[in-house]
Amino acid sequence: MEYKVEAHRIMSISLGKIYNSRVQRGGIKLHKNLLVSLVLRSARQVYLSEYYSGACLNAQNEREGNEWDITDSEREKFPPSATECDRVESTEEPQQSEQSEKGRDYRENDDEVKSDQADSTSTLQQEQNQNSSLDSVAKVSSETPPETSNEPKESPSDSAVAESDSTPEANGESHQPPKTQRKRSAEESESGDSPQKRTKVASSNAEESEEAEEMDTSNVSNLITIFGSSFSGLLSKDGAKPEAEDSGQICCDQMLKNLNPWSTAIVAF
Amino acid sequence: MGEDGENTKINHSFLRDYVTEADVISTVEFNQTGDLLATGDKGGRVVIFQRETESKGESEELGESGEYNVYSTFQSHEPDFDYLKSLEIEEKINKIRWLPQQNAAHFLLSTNDKTIKLWKVSERDKRPEGYNLKDEEGRIKDISTVTSLRVPVLKPTDLMVEVRPRRIFANGHTYHVNSISVNSDGETYLSADDLRVNMWHLDITDRSFNIVDIKPANMEDLTEVITAAEFHPQHCHLFVYSSSKGTLRLCDMRDSALCDKHSKIFEEPEDPGNRSFFSEIISSVSDVKFSHSGRYLLTRDYLTVKVWDLNMEKGPVETYQVHEYLRSKLCSLYENDCIFDKFECVWNSTDSVIMTGAYNSFFRMFDRETGRGVTLEAWRESSKPRAVLRTRRIYTGGRRRRGDVGVDSLDFTKKILHMAWHPAENIIAIAATNNLYIFQDRVNAENM
Numbered sequence: 001m002e003y004k005v006e007a008h009r010i011m012s013i014s015l016g017k018i019y020n021s022r023v024q025r026g027g028i029k030l031h032k033n034l035l036v037s038l039v040l041r042s043a044r045q046v047y048l049s050e051y052y053s054g055a056c057l058n059a060q061n062e063r064e065g066n067e068w069d070i071t072d073s074e075r076e077k078f079p080p081s082a083t084e085c086d087r088v089e090s091t092e093e094p095q096q097s098e099q100s101e102k103g104r105d106y107r108e109n110d111d112e113v114k115s116d117q118a119d120s121t122s123t124l125q126q127e128q129n130q131n132s133s134l135d136s137v138a139k140v141s142s143e144t145p146p147e148t149s150n151e152p153k154e155s156p157s158d159s160a161v162a163e164s165d166s167t168p169e170a171n172g173e174s175h176q177p178p179k180t181q182r183k184r185s186a187e188e189s190e191s192g193d194s195p196q197k198r199t200k201v202a203s204s205n206a207e208e209s210e211e212a213e214e215m216d217t218s219n220v221s222n223l224i225t226i227f228g229s230s231f232s233g234l235l236s237k238d239g240a241k242p243e244a245e246d247s248g249q250i251c252c253d254q255m256l257k258n259l260n261p262w263s264t265a266i267v268a269f
Numbered sequence: 270m271g272e273d274g275e276n277t278k279i280n281h282s283f284l285r286d287y288v289t290e291a292d293v294i295s296t297v298e299f300n301q302t303g304d305l306l307a308t309g310d311k312g313g314r315v316v317i318f319q320r321e322t323e324s325k326g327e328s329e330e331l332g333e334s335g336e337y338n339v340y341s342t343f344q345s346h347e348p349d350f351d352y353l354k355s356l357e358i359e360e361k362i363n364k365i366r367w368l369p370q371q372n373a374a375h376f377l378l379s380t381n382d383k384t385i386k387l388w389k390v391s392e393r394d395k396r397p398e399g400y401n402l403k404d405e406e407g408r409i410k411d412i413s414t415v416t417s418l419r420v421p422v423l424k425p426t427d428l429m430v431e432v433r434p435r436r437i438f439a440n441g442h443t444y445h446v447n448s449i450s451v452n453s454d455g456e457t458y459l460s461a462d463d464l465r466v467n468m469w470h471l472d473i474t475d476r477s478f479n480i481v482d483i484k485p486a487n488m489e490d491l492t493e494v495i496t497a498a499e500f501h502p503q504h505c506h507l508f509v510y511s512s513s514k515g516t517l518r519l520c521d522m523r524d525s526a527l528c529d530k531h532s533k534i535f536e537e538p539e540d541p542g543n544r545s546f547f548s549e550i551i552s553s554v555s556d557v558k559f560s561h562s563g564r565y566l567l568t569r570d571y572l573t574v575k576v577w578d579l580n581m582e583k584g585p586v587e588t589y590q591v592h593e594y595l596r597s598k599l600c601s602l603y604e605n606d607c608i609f610d611k612f613e614c615v616w617n618s619t620d621s622v623i624m625t626g627a628y629n630s631f632f633r634m635f636d637r638e639t640g641r642g643v644t645l646e647a648w649r650e651s652s653k654p655r656a657v658l659r660t661r662r663i664y665t666g667g668r669r670r671r672g673d674v675g676v677d678s679l680d681f682t683k684k685i686l687h688m689a690w691h692p693a694e695n696i697i698a699i700a701a702t703n704n705l706y707i708f709q710d711r712v713n714a715e716n717m
Contacts, residue, residue, distance in 0.1 A: 006600070010546055013604055026359035026382060027351075030444055030463040031494045031513055031553075032609050038549045039603065046546070 007046040014040040294700035296687055300367035300375065303691040305390075306337055306698055307377055308705055309362025313346040315379055317390065317430075318705075337707055341390060341430040346381040358383050364449050366458070368471070376435070378458060382445040385460055387436035387471065395423040441467050441477045448498045454505040461498035466510060466528075480528045481510060481520065496611075497557045504563065507532075515539075515552035515570060517577065535566070535577050537584040547599040547608060555611035560620040561692075567623055569614040572596060574625050574635065589635045589642055592627050594665045594676045607681045615690045615697075626685030629674065630701050631661060647685060647699045647706040658708060 014036045021028050021036075291312030298307050306318040321335030349358035359382055368376040374391040399421040404410050444463035451458045459468050459480070466481035481498075485491055493514040501507035506522045518531035539548060551571035558567045566577040568585075572593055575585035591612075595602060602608040607628070614625040626632045627644070635642040644661045664673035687700040695710030 007546075010600070010603070017606075025357050026361075027354070027356035027445075031447075031496065034491060034494055034513060035550045035553065035609065039546050042546045042549075 003046055004051070007043040010043040011040055011047065014043065289703070292703035294687060294703060294705060295361050296363060296365050297689040297698045297700045297705070298365045298367060298377075299689050299691055299698065300377075301369050301692060303693055303696065305340065305367070305375060306689070306707075307365045307367065307379075308698075308700065309345065309365050309379055310703075311359075311361040313344055313348070313360030313362060313381065315343055315345045315362060315365065315377075315388070317341045318707075341432055343388070343432040345379045345386060345388065346384065349381075349383070351383075363446060366449050366451050368451055369455055371455075378449050378451065380446050380449050380460065383439070383442055385438040385441070385446065385449060385469070386434050387438070388432055389435045390430065390432050393429045393431055394425055394427070396426045397421040398424045436471065436474050438469055438474050438477070441469070444494075447496060450499040450508070452500045452505050453503055457505075459498055459500060459508060461495050461510060463494040466495065466498050466508075468522075478526070480508075480522060480526070482527065482529060483512075496554050499557055499559055502559050502561060502563045509557055509559070509566060511554035511557040511568060513553040514549070515554055517554065517557060517566060517568060519579065533579070533582050535582050535585075537575075543596070545599060547603055550603070550608050551599065556613040558614060558616060560616050561618065562620055565620065567614050567616055569612050569625050571608060571610075571612075574614050574623055576623065576637065587637060587640070589623070589633075589640075591625055591633050592663070594663055598676070602681070605681065607684070610684055610686060612685075613687050615688055617690050617695065618693050624688060624690060624697065626688055626699070628681050628684050629679040630683040630685060631663075632685045632688065632699055647701045647704075647708075648683075649704065 017036045018033060018040075021033055289312075291310060291314075293311045294308050295311050296307075296309040299305070300307070304320045306320075308316050308318075310316075317340045318337035319340035320337050345362055346360040348360045350356070351358055361381055362379050363382065364378075364380050366378045368378065368387075370376075374389050377388050377390065379386055379388060398405070399419050401415060401418055401421075402410055402412075438460070441460065442462040442465065444465070446460050446462045448461040449458060450461075456472075457468055457470050459466055460477075461467075461481075464482065464484040465479055467477040468480050469477040481495070483493070483495065493512045493516075496511050496513055498508060498510035501509070507519060508522070508528075509517055509519045511517050515536060517535040519533040519535070520528035521532045522528060524530070524532060539552065554568045554570050556567075556569045559565070560567065564579055565586075566579065568575050568577065569591075572595060573591055574589045576587040577584075578586045599608060612626050614623060616623055621637050622634055623637065624632060624634045630646050630648045631644050632647060633642050633644055644663065645658050646661050662670065662673045663679075664670075664675050683701065685699055685701055689698045691697070697708050699706040699708065
């Protein structure tokens, strides 16, 4: 669990760095921002894998027992190194539930929403494939009702194909990444269709502070919307360079990083 | 030993430890003979030091070489503004490279993030006197007072060093220039930014050849950037560039006009046991240098320096740990941005010793023959003139000796990023924030 806390912390630190780079003298440093985005992606992958393990812990609520296998295999396959970051109880992970402002439909894929279900699930799948076995991908994916309609998810090849298909889509969107995500987040907060990962919700269920988190989520989502518009303005001003920091796969990353650690990032600023 | 050569730009404000940002040295470079040493700083200034020539006379005193004194100071780059992108362009000098000397004047290239400039450094120690139409102050004489004609003669004056910009190579780069390298052909040089490498002719400023372009069609697909580039010291058609993924690519310009396809690629597979969030950052190569022989490459990443043989692509032939004790601290180094520090590395004149910087004003030297490394400190309090540098140790466990420094007490603001080694002798120049240290190796201690 501490990996998740650390991953979240690293993600918010990374976001802070990306933000600061825009106001730094001398323009955006491509190299540094690329490295920060790579760290962000790594942290996010850990975060995701932790979510699935978190879902496991709440298996009694909504998951089958095979999730446990997934968790263990995921953990084995992606062992984050222990760093000196403090091991705090994962009180932060319920922040992920901030997306579920209206507390509904926890089963959606966190990566994308609505129109980009294909993107998100395929990308998520791709990451899952990186992190876990094929079986786990299929099984975990099958948990999510909205996505099954889009993706077959039976085999990695399918998901790979789906990913490649959706990548141009994602790339196309990423041309205006901040704005697009901003719109999505705004929509999400309005409709309550939260891009909440199943595992996030599952893990948040486990937290006793979940109630408090949910109360905060509406405030946070408003903050996100407000902050997001100015942030996208900042990003668009810089033209091509901010785009350089994101890969097509990170289209979903931005979703996550915009939505979840924003609360921390926003508070920091 | 090195005190006299210290940079005279030390800030003497009442806060003793306060350092003006503009005074921070950002590059150090000896010329090909080692008589001149140039430093560039964040304020866009270049300071050139010259070694005093000692007349040894009859004395066989070895090691009593001249010391470096300020020769010239000039403002190389000014803060600039890109109106199209609304971006400020820093005046910080990223790199200085000397051209091989061809006549009495010296030439050097200096670059900031966007613009490279060629400077001519020349001496003037004579001036013409005895003009017919103007007097000594330059005022026009009243013609009626001129009664005879004379030929102006050159009279010796105080030495004056003139520095003039001779070429300005602008608008060649969209991204930040990180390296320049003069070709052995004496006519061309390369400049590298994050995504492209350009080749220029020293006489032509309005165009350059793009020889490497790793910019993806879609910027979202970007996965690596160029971090450093250098021409081979003897072969004018070969150059190497390093990437943020830790790979080195050797390119041959005879292959094709655009050298996107490398001739050789040097990379070491990542050790899966050391995988962490920051693996990618610490594998990014911050500096690459050819050996003087041209046979080896020296690279610096965050925790190690590596020596590569041009004939072997699958991995380095030697790896030296610079500060392995920082591996467990990568998370906090990421937070305070220290993990992004770009350390330089240098060869000695015979390619037998390599040197690189670290934190806490420490720098490390590795003897390639024995494989052993020493830690030395560039710190004013402990460096009196002619004092012998003592080696330092970082305490990482085991028996702690007096004088050992604990890892947690390292000062990460005191970082040695830039350094240079004299091309022929054992003289090193170390830049520590706004101070320049020059250390010389005294071979015969009894002569001191």
